[in-house]
Amino acid sequence: MVVAGLASLLSAASFGQSVDPSLLGGLSYRLVGPFRAGRCLACTGVPGNPDKFYFGAVGGGIWVSENAGLTWTPIFDQMHAASIGAIAVAPSKPEVVYVGSGEADMRSDIQQGDGMYKSTDGGATWAHIGLEDTRQIGKILVDPQNENVLYVAALGHQFGPNEERGVFKSVDGGATWTKSLYLNADTGAIDMVMDPTDHNTLIASMWQTRRPPWEVYPPSSGPGSGLYKSTDAGKTWSKITGHGLPGAFGHVGLSISNANPNRVYAVVDTNRKTGGGVFVSEDKGANWTLATADERLWGRGWYFGGITADPKDADAVYVMNTGMYRSTDGGKTFLPIKGAPGGDDYHTLWINPSDPKRMISATDQGTIVSIDGGKTWSSWWNQPTGQFYHVIADNRFPYWVAGAQQDSGAMAVPSRSNHDHISMRDWRPMSVGGESGTIAADRLHPGTLLDDGGTIERLDDGWHKSVDPTKGKPGGPWRKAWTLPIAASPVDPKVFYTSRQSVFRSGDSGNSWQIISPDLTRQTHTTPTNLDGPTAADIDPAPHHGVVFWLAPSPKKRGTLWAGTDDGLIWLTRDDGKHWENVTPSQLTPWSTVGIIDASHFDADTAYAAIDRHRLDDNKPYIYRTRDGGKHWDLITTGLPSGEFVNVVREDPVRRGLLYAGTDWGVFVSFDDGANWQPLQLNLPHASMRDLVIAGNDLVVGTHGRAIWILDDLSPLRQISTSTRSTTLLAPSPAVVFIRGPGFDDGTPLPIEEPRGENPPYGAMIDYVLAEPAHLVTVRVTDAHGKEVGKASSSDKPRPPDPSRLTIAPYWVRPGSTLSTGPGAHRFVWNFGEQMAPGDYEVALTVDGKVYKQRLKLLADPRQKR
Template sequence: MFVPLILFRPVRFLLVGVSTAALLLSVVAADPTPSAAAPAIDQKLFGGMKWRQVGPFRGGRALAIEGVPGEPNTYYFGGVAGGVWKTTDGGANWTPLFDKEAISSIGAIALAPSDHNIVYVGTGEAAMRGNVTYGAGMYKSSDAGKTWTNIGLKDSRQIGRVVVDPKNPDVVLVAAFGHAFGPNQERGIFRTSDGGKTWAKVLYKDENTGGIDVVIDPHNSNLVFAALWQARRQPWNFSSGGPGSGLYRSEDGGVTWKQLQGNGLPDGILGRIGVAISGADSDRVYAIVEAKEGGIFRSEDGGGKWTRVNDDGRFRQRAWYFSNIFADPKAPDTVYVLNTGLFRSVDGGKTFTLLPARHGDHHGLWIDPENPQRIGNANDGGASVSMDGGKTWTTQGNQPTAQFYHVAVDNAFPYHIYGAQQDNSNVCIASRTDTGIIGPQDWYPAGGGECGFVIPDPRDRHIIYSNNEGFLTRYDKNKEQYQDLSVLPLDNSGHGAADNIHRFQWVSPLLISAHDPETIYTAGEAVFRSTDHGQSWAQISGDLTRNDKSKQQPSGGPIQLDITSVEYYDTVFALAESPKRKGMLWAGTDDGLVHVTTDDGAHWANVSPKMPEWGTVDLIEASPHDANTAYVAVDRHRLDDLKPYIYKTANAGKTWTAITSGIPEGAFVRAVRE
């Protein structure tokens, strides 16, 4: 969500953005001795600084949704960065249930069919995007979401699915993927028979393979299917598939397992797998399998033999991000597949129809076991509900669960806030209005895409600059005109970074000079400057990265390549201009280097702090008080290192001091502000 941040400039302090279970904002003293020029401020005044929700009320990415059988207006959904929400009026209004918990990333939700007051939540999304957020294990509520208790599996990080025994609310199975960015032991399929007091690891392959799906036969809880998935995220690559992946069946409630191979299932390396059991016929089982000869498979004998019934590329594309399949509880030939669209088949998976669901990029589905016309859907735009079998859906414009990359404000009074929302447009929204209500009439798309920076011209807030991957746009709100200002207006999709003329990341720096608003800076592997508000560009640095070609190859494998600028590496990720000295710029890279220039790019010096290699310099703060002082926030969570790294220099980078005292282990840092 957007929140206003009010700083009292006479006092020097640091704002540190740390990522633990949720995004926290901490205030840490920069210097125990106040500046001589700074007047004494009553610390009690800071108590008047309150968070205020300003919107916009359009949903963000969600993977999990569950309804309550017999209660047609009650549903739960989980946002990947928004916590757990509940509606009791059929999706007209949603109430947050998880705000007091230490985590906000939700991967899975399951209600106990025999006791609807019992809700289990698996935290940490398992849709392995480059900005995937992690969790802290399993949570349980025994009062329909009013209160929650963490019940273990805290190092599982990402949870793909949770299921509860149809008759026993204490028997739960969890598909725990484990660490997205490294090996660990707490992964696989876990089972509890005492409501989460203790857990048994019942299916495990190795430290590189985790659980991604698990389903229980609604009529015979002894019959369980599960999928293991070998996958690994790195800053420069994502790999889906390997010898660890496979489909398994249990006939004793998930205590012991047998891997299903051959008999119609694809040979060779497997990737992500989704599985579903028909509620109308326990022998009818569906699976969607990532493989060279993958697709949708169907079994008529409870998983003994399989037939590939569909190999349509619409359902196989980006298998690592989707591969979700759901069987209708009443009709054995009706099955749903989720991908960029929500698809339904009524002939056993042979042909599919696209449903008019909200948004796109679909991940979660719930079908009422008593009334299949009642459906809940979770996708990259939030959650919505249908009561007529998918013909119409409730709005997603009532869920403030969006993910924003960066925020900026203009100089208007009252001011406006700007940001880019994941899998949506960017946005400008009023910080307050004369009516006391901030509604849809008070915000608008500000000319760009889902990622990057959105920055208003300090002289005219109606002129807005934004970037989205390597593309840069100037938007004139008064004229409703867009202009492409890209350094190199080429779509590099499908090419490895090493093939490109310039390497622009998914989130590339963008700033307007505080000394001359005609001057704009951006960066790829080098820094670029425009002195005519983006009409032309000059490269003002060489390659400031490590330029390791081994980390610039096409991303993906071993089954499919998946090449986007998310994995473009060896790029300048952070760029900052000193507000005290014109021509002084700081550049930080995603491979762990810091450079500085004092002559507007004519000469650059490598002033990197002594720190672990390959960390992402997420943000640089050039001090507003002293030109030689700067702060660097370094993020290594994508290397499976959650330690905080913050450095300060007071001599233009000649020496650095680590300033992480008071920040706990596990709270990796994304931002630092003075």
């Protein structure tokens, strides 16, 4: 909808107590990386186009390469789903691409999708084509002769029963779907193969599995698991029983040989120490023989299971596991051809049917391409699809951001590089944090970080030591979860807190720890109703399983600490752990995860809690607010999408009532203390938003699939409101005159194809609002003596881009170089150069002859020696 004037829009918006979206238009996020890739299950090449490949990250959408993996471009950012489980190119019409959203690897940390997508132009545009409730999709098969006939293997809900699971078929390109193979609400489909000489013959792998809300390693496998075969294009199916297969099994990966269509390979997981392995059928699945029981090939088969037959050689077959293994004798013996170091944990391999030397593999650390039969591979350091759990910002200048990346370990990066861009030269691997830990910064010792396991590291010289908080402490055995908290006291820089089922405190910057609470988790539980029989029976005999999942010390009062558990309790101490009060909202049931509590910066009795219930198969958003120390809690979710559970809530430390929230799909903002929410997505791609941190004037976003982004200068959000209706020049934040100005780089610059993040704009950010379209907008900057030192006009011709600084990733280009005349909010960056003196200045905005003025302060670089 096009609106003629901002005033009318704002007037309508004020009734809903939301700020009009056009007032956010001047803001944009910037990607800082890292470009060290995250987990991927889905990948494919394009028959007839040997250099073109696609992959789908489990949390980062769809990407395409036109140069055999040298560079990758995102092509799915406008779609709602970020987690991709399967992708298929139609052999008869390669511009038709089908995508199944939702990874189907059944990790405890698993992201879901919302059904099927289709492109008819090679990924330039996409349409959602149904199966919304499948959640996790493992495989797509497209009829080689008809791009409109396809089959989808849907695993279904990972934490509960649902009807939309099994094998689905469409004969009209996804316009309509029929259930081809359905067993029950607890069993889904994980893999499929099609006979290359008879497209009516298919074999499907069905898997009954479920995740409980507590931490377990392998998921359960129920009696619904099995192999099924159809010879009439999915109209009817018969179960393949016995005939050489184990009596009971779980996840089965399948591949059929194009060189010998009678031969079918299977990797069978039995969830036991014996019985699994690589099996071979020489009669299209009727009978099977165990080729090898080598546990390297089927160990952790619930997570792996990828197997790919060479399209030209019937005896050559590849198996994906912690290494990539190849057999040249029909599966009897295997040798590793790729493994750690280099991105261990491999899931999928696609081989070009015309040229088997060209292949693509999806791994826990991204996607790699080979054009020489696996001798060499492209890099996975060119995909910003890292999965972060939490992020922190320290108090250095420029501030550093650090976080733990799944499968790759923790890394830290300055928010502003001394180089022209942020690149791999700036990112620093760390020992703290591991691949899933939480990190805290030591404010007394800049560059020193601590993690929840007790590791302390100084980034400046690599020094580190480990102090296990639980060592020698009574009360064990100590329970853990994949992520545990560590929190730095905002009022005492020597004090840190961490937890297991109890809370630990350090008063000496993490060098020693003391227990300050009893076991704060629930002492008794009932079995959640979302579990099936096998999962409910697969429970550790210990009486309870929970941990203290989050800790939030008050910025207002020393010794006040909030604690939340992953089994649904909230506690408060006001005396540093001497006494604890159970302040759990009455609405919370067991196994509601208290994901993040944020203690207010303005009032010690106010706190906000993000509650995650998706492991109970409940995706509704839950944010609770208390203003009386936990005696009463209000649910504050109006405006949040009904199907997006919340990972994080944060309060702005400057403007009271300004809140930020991250859901499993996007970022939201509230200007009225949570009474109403609205999107703050802007240019941010959809992803699971796991953490939000306010660093000075910036918002740092830790995503679980698209790395780390920063929204620079929140001052507009701290000034606008529903009553902002007229043309306005907002008060600018102080700007720093850096020692090194824009464009600085030392040594040889990076090649243009090397991935890079973006520094914040150099200069002063000038934000203004236009109530209606203007003919001419100018900005004039004067010093304390009234001398003009800068001027810009909307009539100025934009400077052509500098070819030496162009990147091949167009989504990194940000606005701010020209003055805009359209209605809404805009940001203009005054690039004042290196020689501008720190001091007081005045900014004058002229809109069609009317002048608006604000003060501007320029600050000296704090690093500059005086």
